[in-house]
Amino acid sequence: MNNYEKEFESFARKVNFDDTVDIKHRDKLEQLLLENFASPRPQQSKVWRIIMKSSFTKLAAAAVIIIAVLLGLHYFGGSIDGASVVWADIAEKVQKIPMVVYKMRTEMTGLSNMPKDKVTTMETVVYNSLEFGERQDSVAEGRVLSQNYRDMPNKLIILVQPLAKQYMKMTLTDQQVSKFAQSNTREIVKHYVEFGYTKLGHKNINGIDAEGVEVNDVRVLGGTFETLKGQLWVDAKTQLPLLMEFDCTADDNSVHTKLTMYDFKWSEELNRSIFEPNIPSDYKLTVQGKMPDMYDEATVFTGLKLFAQMSGGKYPSSMSMMTIVKDLGQYMKDKHAESNQRDMMDIGGAAMFYATLVKEKKDAAYYGNKVTAADSNTVLMRWKISDNEYRVIYGDLTAENVSAERLSKLEAAISK
Amino acid sequence: MIVDTKVKTGVSEIDNQGNNFENDGQLISNARKDPAAFAQLYRRHYEAIFGYCVHRLFERQAAEDVTSTIFLRAVENFWRFSGNHEKSFRNWLYTIASNAVNDHLRRSARRRIIFKTVLEEAGKELCESNEESPENLLLLKDAMLSLKPKYQTIITLRFFENLKLTEIAEVLGKSPGTVRSQLARALAKLERKLSFARREVQ
Secondary structure (H helix, E strand, O other): HHHHHHHHHHHHHHOOOOOOOOHHHHHHHHHHHHHHHHHOOOHHHHHHHHHHHHOOOOOOOHHHHOOOOEEEEEEEEOOOOOOOHHEEEEEHHHHHOEEEEEEEEEEEEEEOOOOOOOOOOEEEEEEEEEEOOEEEEEEEEOOEEEEEEEEEEOOOOEEEEOOOEEEEEEEEHHHHHHHHEEEEEHHHHHHHHHOOOOOEEEEEEEEEEEEEEEEOOOOHHHHOOOEEEEEEEEEEEOOOEEEEEEEEEEOOOEEEEEEEEEEEEOOOOOHHHHHHHOOOOOEEEEEEEEEEOOHHHHHHHHHHHHHHHHHOOOOOOOOOOOHHHHHHHHOOOOOHHHHHHHHHHHHHHHHHHHHHHHHOOOEEOOOOOOOOOOOOOOOOEEEEEEEEEEEEEEOOOOOOEEEEEHHHHHHHHOOO | OOOOEEEEEEOEEOOOOOEEEHHHHHHHHHHHHHHHHHHHHHHHEEEEEEEEHHHHOOOHHHHHHHHHHHHHHHHHHHOOOOOOOHHHHHHHHHHHOOOOOHHHHOOHHHHHHHHHHHHHHHHHHHHHHHOOOHHHHHHHHHHHHHHOOHHHHHHHHHHHHHOOHHHHHHHHOHHHHHHHHHHHHHHHHHHHHHHHHHHHHH
């Protein structure tokens, strides 16, 4: 460096530029970039803005996001009985891996107020750590719909929605934290083994020899759907999952969802910062409070009551999460989904409570397709609490414990 | 909003600007298909690119506008970017940035004549104060904007963005030797302009 270079360098250091980053500009540009990411065509973002103005699409987006939050509480498992040693070993191996990253594609058809064949697609990147929890970034049409954090060290669920510049913060009980610790993709792998499977043999997936199994039990995904067919393919060499696919239906086959989990990285080392939410200061906190407790009976009363208020006395036709989302769509056409997220969370909580009963084999039944809030003496939901005793919730949301004989008579009256 | 995140793979590199390009290959690879990863990449480079624009344009508003243009061009043309390291991505961004700034300067050349009168007035006021930096800023601005865009680019990348000659060469698609000789010419011109301007101020 010659003398003048040194002199100029010294001069340049003294110049005081106004070059502090304006966070607002940075964030605004980021959104614009994400909008343009999927397709370089300039029309893309315009189309998405138009779509997002539709009240239904807002609902669909909000519903999908909330399902994602609630699903995390479902994957709690039991023991692995009756599985062949090899598959049980795979499930156990996966349970012990500290971190995993994978992608999930969700394709839905049959949602309310959408054209029959319209496929709503969402891509999610999932980061999971046994120690720190989970983060899910969901993108649709090139825009980040949500970032869902399961912040285990701080016992929090945080859902950030960049499009709306808002976020939700829900606290977890110790019991929920403990369930979350077991509730992740690893648990789904375990369910494949736990709920009975059939072997599919070998196939080549992207040049890798894979071995597969198939399940047909809705409990694998925590009762979110009414029917489910799932396939799990494992790398025959590493014995680690390569691909998981679910074909699911709800609302008497009218809602169809295909879930594909792929691009697994089982040996990823993730920095803790990836699990720590960094919420811009101008984002609005829209929902705060406790997560619905799937073990508390009050959860089901709160959810059903809210649903009945919205629908004018009707209940969801079934308690699968997807059916509830579809039914809600019918009643919320003219409302802004964002303002009802707390309600949706609580209604989803009712579905979680019911799914828990089903999963724990408590002989649960639900008759929302036949019973309304006006049916004070008709059984809306029931489950077994002891050998000869059932808990019954009636259409008017009163409840009592009845014997098996009495329940039988009450249920006979429903079908009349 | 996307948060700043880092995924460790054990590969770490710190450049001459103090940037830690940790796991850059993985991030570049992810960013090709994952908007969230691209957003992460964007956040890591926003400040540098915005800084470059301010150092070239001397105007905050214009710098933000051009920064937007640069990143929009980047997202549209990302599929063309063949590098697999974050450092080469940064250099690619500087290439886009240099072109975008030069385009902006060409477009606003006529307007600058109008602004000049306003700036001269503002300059008088600033020079009356005892603060050294604003005075230097105006001197530098005047001197830099009178240079050819290619010289402005080299001076800014070398002295304000602290790039090495080899890196500037990569940004401009020239040999390091050519960059060195152009830098020498640019500095000589700048020296004359600044000396003249200083004498005028005194």
